Amino acid sequence: MRFKGKIAVISGASRGIGRATALQLGREGASVVVNYKKNREAADAVAAEIQASGGQALVVQADIEDEAQIVAMYERVRETYGRVDIVVANAAASAFKPLEQIRGYHIDKTFKLTIHGFLFLTQQALPMMPSGGRIVAVSGWDSFRFLNGHGVLGAAKAAMESMVRYLAVELGGRGINVTGVCPGPIETDSFTIYANRTQTDAQREYYDRVWLPYVPSGRFGKASEIAEVIAFLASPASSWINGQTIIADGGLSITADPRT
Helix, strand or coil, X not given: CCCCCCEEEECCCCXXXXXXXXXXXXXXXXXXXXXXXXXHHHHHHHHHHHHHCCCEEEEEECCCCCHHHHHHHHHHHHHHCCCCCEEEECCCCCCCCCHHHCCHHHHXXXXXXXXXXXXXXHHHHHHHCCCCCEEEEECCHHHCCCCCCCHHHHHHHHHHHHHXXXXXXXXXXXXXXXXXXXXXXXXXXXXXXXXXXXXXXXXXXXXXXXXXXXXXXXXXXXXXXXXHHXXXXXXXXXXXXXXXXXXXXXXXXXXXXXXX
């Protein structure tokens, strides 16, 4: 029960890594703010599972691209709990296109969610966050490796990792640690959708054929495994880790052929 009595805000918590993280922290005693954008049914299901495991959950709709909606979400948190101990910036979206096809609104939307959203989630939490607080940003392999169609999202995630370093320095004196986790290929709904739609020659089969042999364990990761990393970074055990983005890819990045 590492998080008993702690209040955790998780953006994009209705599915994928966000969902797995919400369940992980909830099982360990946290009161979890389950943020979602559109799918209330999925968010309610996450909250119900947290409550069934003995945790508490508050479901709050907010588009993380919209600062006013972030403010409104934190007003609910203030009214309900009065403070925030953990923020996990997980929500992400982009247009998966080659850069020559990218338009200005694709860039604006991607960076508004990934960069503006991360910063505003942090800013609004700070007045309620005591010493010992934890902020964790969910980055991605596209921040440093080529993924087909990920040019804009990869740039945004790289900027997010830079912001992690700056926030760690700026907030360190207040006893607040800021870290990131950078997952490699993870078996989530988003990964399946992306892999099956970005190339006509079966991108998923390409991943299985070209990447999978380089993963030492011979499989792609699970959302629950990334949730465990996030939980560690959100816990007191990570007190001497600050400003770092931890790569969690099963060793793929150190073994993969650089031509892939």
